[in-house]
Amino acid sequence: MIRVxxxxxxxxxxxxxxxxxxxxxxILAVIVLAALFAPWITPQNPYDLMQLDVLDARLAPGATSGxxxxxxxxxxxxxxxxxxxxxxxxxxxxxxxxxxSALIAAxxxxxxxxxxxxxxxxxxxxxxxxxxxxxxxPGILMALMILAWLGKGVGNxxxxxxxxxxxxxxxxxxxxxxxxxxxxxxxxxxxxxxxxWRILVGHILPNCLPPLIVIGALQIARAITLEATLxxxxxxxPITEPSLGLLxxxxxxxxxxxxxxxxxxxxxxxxxxxxxxxxxxxxLRDVLNPRLQR
Amino acid sequence: MSLWLLRRVGQAVLVMLLMTVIVFVxxxxxxxxxxxxIGEDLNQxxxxxxxxxxxxxxxxxxxxxxxxxxxxxxHLGKSFVHHEDALQLILQRLPATFELAFSALLMxxxxxVPLGLFAGLYPDHFASRLMMTGSIVGFSLPSFWVALMxxxxxxxxxxxxxxxxxxATREWLGxxxxxxxxxxxxHLLLPALNLALFKISLVLRxxxxxxxxxxxxxxxxxxxxxxxxxLRVTLMHVLRNTLIPLVTVLGLELGxxxxxxxxxxxxxxxxxxxxxxxxxxxxxxxxxxxxYLMVVVVxxxxxxxxxxxxxxxxxxxxxxxxxQ
Numbered sequence: 001m002i003r004v005x006x007x008x009x010x011x012x013x014x015x016x017x018x019x020x021x022x023x024x025x026x027i028l029a030v031i032v033l034a035a036l037f038a039p040w041i042t043p044q045n046p047y048d049l050m051q052l053d054v055l056d057a058r059l060a061p062g063a064t065s066g067x068x069x070x071x072x073x074x075x076x077x078x079x080x081x082x083x084x085x086x087x088x089x090x091x092x093x094x095x096x097x098x099x100x101s102a103l104i105a106a107x108x109x110x111x112x113x114x115x116x117x118x119x120x121x122x123x124x125x126x127x128x129x130x131x132x133x134x135x136x137x138p139g140i141l142m143a144l145m146i147l148a149w150l151g152k153g154v155g156n157x158x159x160x161x162x163x164x165x166x167x168x169x170x171x172x173x174x175x176x177x178x179x180x181x182x183x184x185x186x187x188x189x190x191x192x193x194x195x196x197w198r199i200l201v202g203h204i205l206p207n208c209l210p211p212l213i214v215i216g217a218l219q220i221a222r223a224i225t226l227e228a229t230l231x232x233x234x235x236x237x238p239i240t241e242p243s244l245g246l247l248x249x250x251x252x253x254x255x256x257x258x259x260x261x262x263x264x265x266x267x268x269x270x271x272x273x274x275x276x277x278x279x280x281x282x283x284l285r286d287v288l289n290p291r292l293q294r
Numbered sequence: 295m296s297l298w299l300l301r302r303v304g305q306a307v308l309v310m311l312l313m314t315v316i317v318f319v320x321x322x323x324x325x326x327x328x329x330x331x332i333g334e335d336l337n338q339x340x341x342x343x344x345x346x347x348x349x350x351x352x353x354x355x356x357x358x359x360x361x362x363x364x365x366x367x368x369h370l371g372k373s374f375v376h377h378e379d380a381l382q383l384i385l386q387r388l389p390a391t392f393e394l395a396f397s398a399l400l401m402x403x404x405x406x407v408p409l410g411l412f413a414g415l416y417p418d419h420f421a422s423r424l425m426m427t428g429s430i431v432g433f434s435l436p437s438f439w440v441a442l443m444x445x446x447x448x449x450x451x452x453x454x455x456x457x458x459x460x461x462a463t464r465e466w467l468g469x470x471x472x473x474x475x476x477x478x479x480x481h482l483l484l485p486a487l488n489l490a491l492f493k494i495s496l497v498l499r500x501x502x503x504x505x506x507x508x509x510x511x512x513x514x515x516x517x518x519x520x521x522x523x524x525l526r527v528t529l530m531h532v533l534r535n536t537l538i539p540l541v542t543v544l545g546l547e548l549g550x551x552x553x554x555x556x557x558x559x560x561x562x563x564x565x566x567x568x569x570x571x572x573x574x575x576x577x578x579x580x581x582x583x584x585x586y587l588m589v590v591v592v593x594x595x596x597x598x599x600x601x602x603x604x605x606x607x608x609x610x611x612x613x614x615x616x617x618q
Contacts (some may be wrong), residue, residue, distance in 0.1 A: 020427060133309065136598060138553030141590065145317075148575045148583075184389055225436050229557060232438050233572065248439055252561075255458075263446075267439035274434040282430060 003267055014287045025280025031273050035091040042085035047242055075261040077250050083261065087269045089242035093154065093274060098224040101161035102216050109160065109169025110205070110212060114168065117177035120202050128174070134167040139222075144232055152238045157230065161223045168215050176208040183207075210288035217281030221274045244270045302602060306595045313591045314365065315585055318358050349559065361584070370588060371581030375574070380585035384567050388589070390460060391559070391566035393471065395551040397486035399544055402493030407540075409494075410501025411533060425498060432495030437554065441488045441561040450483060456481050458563035485562040489551060493544075500543060504536030545601045549594045 012217055032040060075083050116127040134142075142161050150156040180186065181204055231245030232234030239246060245267045251262025255283045304402070352360070364370060370381045413422040421567050449457035471478065508514060509532060517527045556568035567586060574582040 135313075136594060138550040140556060141553045141587075144556065144572075144575060145583075145587070148477065221434065225434075228436055229438050233557065233560065235575075245438075248442065252442060253441060256450055260446055262438070263442050267436065267443070270436055271431075271434060274436070275431055278430050278434050 005138040011287050015283055018283050018286075019134060020279050021283030024276045025234045025282070027237040027272060027276040028280060030277065031091060032095065034088050035095050036093050038085075038088045038092055042082070042088050044084040044085050044284025046089055047240070048228065053091060067116065075265075077247060077262045079250075083247070083265055086242060086247055087244065087266050090244040090266060090268060091246055091273065093241060094227060094244050094270070097154065097158055097161065097227045098220040101158045101165060101223045102220045104158070105162045105165035105219065106169050106216050107168035110173045112134055113170040113175075114200055114205065114208075116174045117181065118196065123265075124174075127170070128261070131171050133162075134169070138166070139164045140229065143226060144233075144235060147230060152236065154237055154241060157227055157236050160230075161226060165219050165223065167214055168219060172211050172215055173208055176211055177204050180204045180207045214281060214285045214288055217277060219285055220276040221281065224274060224277070225255045296498060299433075302599060306599050309595055310591055314362060314588065315358070317587045317591075318361060319354070335459060342509050365588065370585035373574075373579055373581075373582045375579045376579050380581040381589070383570065383582060384589050386569040387565060389470065389569050390564060391552055391555050393554055393569055394482070394485055394489060394558070394564060394566060395548060397482055398489035398493060398551055399485055399548060401490040402497045403544070404495025405490075406494045407501050407533075410498040411505060411528070411536075413498065414502040414505025414509070415528070416538075417502075426502075429495035429498050432491055432498075436610065437488060437492060438557050438561060440491060441485075441558060442486055444484050445561075455484050457484070460565055472475055485558050485564050488562070489555060489558045492554075493547060493551070496547070497540065497544070500540050501536055506507065506534055508532050508535050536593075542601055542605065545604075549590075549597050552593065 039045065077083055077086065095106050112127060116124045120196060122272060141166055145158060146160045146163060150159065177200065181200075186199060190196075194202075227236055228243070228245035228248070231243040232249045234249070237243040247266040248263045248270075251259070251266070253265075255263050305612065333565045362370065368381060372378065373380050373397045374384055409425055411427045412419075416422055445457045460478065514527060514531055518524075523528075542571045552568075555564075555566060556572055558564065559566045559568035560572050567608055568591070570585060573579075574586070
């Protein structure tokens with residue numbers, strides 16, 4: 001029997017051939033599940049002030065709470081929050097901001113890229129110069145400026161990241177669309193009298209997706225890092241929201257007194273998340289890049 | 295070539311102008327500096343006088359023209375907070391930032407190129423695989439967190455290196471240098487390493503990719519067939535050809551290194567332009583923020599221009615493409 005594999009099936013099998021990618025995928029699955037089910041797997045809601053006990057502040061990992069209710073496996077921070085709970089809740093914001101901004105930016109950027117490729121001429125030139133300008137400027141500086149202007153807030157951070165990220169998708173979508181539009185299947189579709197816009201969205205866009213997915217994965221990692229960095233600098237998420245960057249900033253002042261855990265554990269969680277995403281993204285790039293397939 | 299150069303310079307100037315407009319309009323939307331700078335105990339007349347002194351009573355376009363006129367003469371306004379010329383303030387701090395950025399890039403080259411060369415020559419060696427996975431971790435490390443970890447390990451725990459400040463400097467050519475004192479070196483090491491980590495991964499990957507691409511080419515085989523020693527082939531033929539794209543990328547990376555120094559400088563209390571800008575954002579010191587952005591834009595556009603011109607001079611293929 002001849003097994004017929006679709007391109008995507010082959011991609012999945014190809015993907016799973018790398019052990020590091022599987023490790024990344026597993027770690028990522030655990031992190032996503034933990035973030036989704038945070039209230040059920042943590043002993044306290046670290047952002048409900050009623051549940052915190054200031055007397056429990058800055059306890060070392062493994063210490064028990066004053067009344068002996070539970071054990072702080074990763075210690076507590078300056079406000080007496082259970083660090084494990086705070087990290088799991090912080091991951092929620094990280095993933096929300098990372099995935100949210102990447103999705104919005106992907107939709108906007110891809111649309112702009114397709115329009116640019118479709119329109120050509122001065123529209124194309126103008127849009128691509130704008131993209132060039134955006135990409136040539138360092139992200140962190142733009143983010144600082146935009147957030148200084150908008151003020152703190154989860155929504156503002158997402159907006160800032162979208163402004164920084166859409167250009168990557170736009171450039172890739174445009175380039176890919178131009179390459180694809182010279183292929184024979186497009187010629188065939190044109191011969192059938194299908195409108196240009198429908199060819200673009202229905203035929204060319206699906207074939208542009210692989211590189212866009214790779215960019216998406218890497219941009220999620222970048223967005224999570226930037227959110228944490230901006231929150232650490234005091235320009236991102238407000239202190240009432242859970243954020244790994246804020247936890248790390250909170251721990252900075254106690255670190256010199258050798259109370260290492262407040263900064264170390266949230267950072268490790270952040271690092272693990274980003275490494276996992278990058279491992280998956282790196283493998284995706286190898287699998288989806290036709291130039292590397294032998 | 296001269297026509298192309300003229301057009302390219304024109305483009306660069308246009309980009310700078312566009313950026314001045316964006317920066318100026320954008321920053322005017324950030325709150326009213328009057329509320330912060332002028333005490334509430336002033337009466338109305340004193341308020342108006344203070345506003346006029348800062349030039350904030352004129353319409354926005356007038357303020358922009360004044361700003362642009364000043365900018366062409368090197369005046370970007372006086373700092374609201376430090377009461378000094380904003381550009382002067384930035385330029386005073388810039389050498390410290392440059393020193394940090396160059397040290398980081400140098401570190402990235404010294405560590406990244408040999409490792410990348412090894413990984414490219416022996417791609418199946420287990421050390422090479424380790425390096426490639428390690429470089430993913432290097433890309434993933436949140437640099438602000440690494441900074442804290444470096445401080446914790448080397449300053450708090452081991453007590454080997456200082457955690458903040460620039461240490462003793464020595465003047466040379468009218469500029470203070472950390473490179474010229476031992477104390478300065480000790481203060482420089484941790485922030486430079488922090489800033490370099492990402493670049494080490496980048497250089498390693500670029501060098502490896504370059505070596506892998508060049509090794510199977512005919513001129514390498516020919517060099518071997520000529521009977522040159524493997525070391526000579528590696529250094530003179532393979533490495534040299536890898537360095538061209540590497541230098542380009544690093545030239546462009548200098549800009550982003552200076553930008554990311556904002557984070558490193560603020561953690562290590564390095565007295566550079568990045569720390570100044572972060573403080574200025576928090577105090578709404580608009581002239582300093584504008585001056586800093588202008589300086590960064592000029593640095594960026596010049597770097598891009600320089601790389602473009604060098605590329606045309608070095609690579610005849612790019613020149614031909616442009617002539618068509």
